[in-house]
Amino acid sequence: MTNNDILLHAEGIHKTYSGKTEPVNVLQGVDIAIHRDDITAIVGASGSGKSTLLHILGGLDRPDKGTIRFRKNDIAQMDDEALARFRNRNIGFVFQFHHLLPEFTALENVFMPGLIAGKPMPEIRKRAEHLLDETGLKDRMDHRPTELSGGEQQRVAVARALMNEPEIIMADEPTGNLDERNTEKLLDLLLALKTKEGTAIVLITHDYRIAGITPSVYELKEGKLTANKVNHS
Numbered sequence: 001m002t003n004n005d006i007l008l009h010a011e012g013i014h015k016t017y018s019g020k021t022e023p024v025n026v027l028q029g030v031d032i033a034i035h036r037d038d039i040t041a042i043v044g045a046s047g048s049g050k051s052t053l054l055h056i057l058g059g060l061d062r063p064d065k066g067t068i069r070f071r072k073n074d075i076a077q078m079d080d081e082a083l084a085r086f087r088n089r090n091i092g093f094v095f096q097f098h099h100l101l102p103e104f105t106a107l108e109n110v111f112m113p114g115l116i117a118g119k120p121m122p123e124i125r126k127r128a129e130h131l132l133d134e135t136g137l138k139d140r141m142d143h144r145p146t147e148l149s150g151g152e153q154q155r156v157a158v159a160r161a162l163m164n165e166p167e168i169i170m171a172d173e174p175t176g177n178l179d180e181r182n183t184e185k186l187l188d189l190l191l192a193l194k195t196k197e198g199t200a201i202v203l204i205t206h207d208y209r210i211a212g213i214t215p216s217v218y219e220l221k222e223g224k225l226t227a228n229k230v231n232h233s
Contacts, residue, residue, distance in 0.1 A: 007167055007200055008034040008057060013066035015052055026052050027063070028223030034168060036095060039201040041211035044220035050204045051172050053220060057202065058091045058170040059083045060158055075174060088117050092161030092169045092199070096176035098153045100145040106132060106156045107141040113163040124163075131159035134196070151182035158189060162197055169194075172204045 008031060013030040016023050026049040029128075034040055034057070035185040039109045046052045057068060059075050075086055087093075100109045107128055118209035132141050135155040145153050161169050171190065175183040187210065194201055203214060211217045218225050 009209040041214040094171040096173040098157040113217040
C-alpha cells in the first residue's frame with residue numbers, strides 16, 4: 001500500500017486524565033496510520049488506553065495534543081457540530097456492549113443512523129434490510145433486542161455501524177461479551193463484510209489470538225504504540 005491508501009493518520013496524540021493523586025498520561029505521542037480496505041488490531045492490557053485511543057481516532061473524544069487527519073482534514077480541529085456530522089457519515093462504531101435501543105426493532109435500530117443523516121426512508125429501509133440479510137438476521141428484523149441472543153444483538157450492532165456506508169469501522173472489544181462460538185462467527189462476519197463493503201476496520205482487543213487474524217497489529221503499552229506485525233506491501 002502507498003500513502004494514497006491512508007484514510008486516517010494520527011500523529012503525536014497525547015491524552016492525560018486527572019488521577020486521584022496525580023495526572024495519568026494515558027497516551028504519550030501515539031502515531032498510527034489506518035489504510036483503506038485494511039483491518040488493524042490494537043492490543044494491550046486492560047486500562048492501557050486502547051478505548052481512549054479508539055474514541056479519539058473516531059472523533060468521540062479529543063486529544064490534548066496531536067493531529068488526526070481523515071484524508072486532508074484534521075478532525076481534532078473540528079467544532080462539535082462538524083465532528084458529529086463527520087462521525088455519522090464516515091465512521092461506524094461497534095462496542096463491547098451493543099447499545100441497541102430497547103424500544104425499537106432490529107430494523108429500526110439499524111436504520112437510525114440513516115435517519116440522523118437525513119436520508120429518504122425508502123433508501124434507509126432498503127439498506128437496513130440488506131444489511132440484516134447480510135448478517136444472517138433476515139428473519140429477526142422485527143424482533144426487539146430483548147428477543148435476540150447476545151450474538152444476534154452484536155450482529156445488529158455491526159449492521160447499524162455499516163448503515164451509512166462508512167469508510168472505517170471502529171470496533172471496541174466487540175467480542176468481549178460473547179462465547180467462543182459467537183466470537184468466531186462475529187469475526188468471520190466482520191472479515192466478510194470488510195471485503196463486501198470495502199470498509200477499513202480498527203479492532204480493539206485484549207486477546208492476542210483474535211488480533212492474530214489481522215494483517216496489522218499494534219500494541220499499546222505505557223502510553224506508546226508499537227507495531228507487532230504490519231503488512232502494507
